Amino acid sequence: MTHPRIDNRLKYDPDYRGEKDRVISGRNDEAYVITSWRYLDVFFGIAARNWGPPEIEGLALSTSPLPFDHLMVRLGPRRLRVEALAAQLDPLPLWDAVRPVNRYLSLHRLIAIPSEHVAVSLFEAAVYSETGGIPRSWELWYLNPVNSYLVAQFTGPETTANLFAGADVSVAVGRGVRLFGQLLADDFQIDTDTTTDREPPAYAATIGASGGALRGTLSWSALYTRVSNVAYRTPAREEQYTRYGVGLARNFSDYDQATLRVTVSPRPRALVTGELTYLRQGEGDIRERFPPIPAYDDSLTFLTGVVEKTVRLAAQLAWSPVAGVNLTADVGRHFITNAGHLAGASDGRWVWRVRGEIRCRQAGALRW
Numbered sequence: 001m002t003h004p005r006i007d008n009r010l011k012y013d014p015d016y017r018g019e020k021d022r023v024i025s026g027r028n029d030e031a032y033v034i035t036s037w038r039y040l041d042v043f044f045g046i047a048a049r050n051w052g053p054p055e056i057e058g059l060a061l062s063t064s065p066l067p068f069d070h071l072m073v074r075l076g077p078r079r080l081r082v083e084a085l086a087a088q089l090d091p092l093p094l095w096d097a098v099r100p101v102n103r104y105l106s107l108h109r110l111i112a113i114p115s116e117h118v119a120v121s122l123f124e125a126a127v128y129s130e131t132g133g134i135p136r137s138w139e140l141w142y143l144n145p146v147n148s149y150l151v152a153q154f155t156g157p158e159t160t161a162n163l164f165a166g167a168d169v170s171v172a173v174g175r176g177v178r179l180f181g182q183l184l185a186d187d188f189q190i191d192t193d194t195t196t197d198r199e200p201p202a203y204a205a206t207i208g209a210s211g212g213a214l215r216g217t218l219s220w221s222a223l224y225t226r227v228s229n230v231a232y233r234t235p236a237r238e239e240q241y242t243r244y245g246v247g248l249a250r251n252f253s254d255y256d257q258a259t260l261r262v263t264v265s266p267r268p269r270a271l272v273t274g275e276l277t278y279l280r281q282g283e284g285d286i287r288e289r290f291p292p293i294p295a296y297d298d299s300l301t302f303l304t305g306v307v308e309k310t311v312r313l314a315a316q317l318a319w320s321p322v323a324g325v326n327l328t329a330d331v332g333r334h335f336i337t338n339a340g341h342l343a344g345a346s347d348g349r350w351v352w353r354v355r356g357e358i359r360c361r362q363a364g365a366l367r368w
């Protein structure tokens with residue numbers, strides 16, 4: 001499977017690392033090979049993935065970064081399976097250093113679907129790189145799909161990484177209503193003996209619900225999500241949970257968000273969505289240096305500094321007039337308080353995007 005795409009918007013995308021001085025720009029959104037057996041899938045290539053509720057970016061892996069090359073294995077039947085993913089990230093220098101070091105990402109999760117109404121998963125993620133001047137490459141304890149990264153790190157002194165674990169659940173409660181939640185536990189201090197034990201807790205969480213009405217012509221979702229200030233980072237810059245400066249899961253920290261969406265289908269092949277979002281953003285950033293030990297305090301946990309507050313009112317349109325032609329539009333108005341983290345400053349802006357897409361598909365089978 002390969003899906004090259006011409007998209008001149010990439011020339012103005014700060015997260016795009018390709019050539020921007022050409023007449024046209026583009027990239028491969030999908031390019032992969034996959035082999036499948038009854039209880040085993042092996043995938044290698046580029047594809048976007050979101051490990052979490054589809055209504056929002058997952059807490060372990062999301063579509064925030066542009067799709068990147070990775071190896072993924074799925075083992076087991078649909079109702080009880082293990083998925084493992086490994087990728088090489090961009091090199092980063094240590095804080096106060098110049099020479100970049102290689103970095104690697106490993107994730108895995110156990111998915112259980114005991115009934116058609118309930119799905120549960122447990123996941124772990126690790127970013128690891130050079131330690132103490134010793135270069136590192138792929139390590140078997142982070143490639144083993146059924147080994148616990150936490151156990152490997154705390155029982156083997158040769159391992160060190162930015163580790164976190166979490167869980168998510170989805171429950172259908174009837175009348176088309178689904179409840180969902182996801183929790184990430186990055187770092188919590190249990191001991192209280194030394195100054196370093198006062199490190200702020202690092203966590204993230206999402207809760208929400210979705211459903212439908214009017215015989216399927218209307219759908220809705222409501223959610224609340226929170227990411228603490230120091231989630232996804234450690235004192236080691238090379239363990240930053242990013243790829244080319246973009247978060248592998250959430251692209252921001254130190255914020256919370258509540259969102260309500262309602263979608264209707266006014267005519268066949270057309271969807272209209274209304275959105276109301278309230279967002280609070282502190283001054284924390286997953287790309288910034290970890291707070292120094294003397295600054296450890298509960299005030300560093302969540303919504304630090306001057307908190308910027310945004311109310312977003314938006315509408316989206318998706319229409320496919322004929323097969324292979326997709327038109328989308330997104331128009332929103334942002335009302336901002338404490339704009340730019342300046343106390344008392346206010347701002348209001350329109351945000352909009354219009355997109356047209358023509359897809360051509362050629363499929364076939366190879367037989368031998």
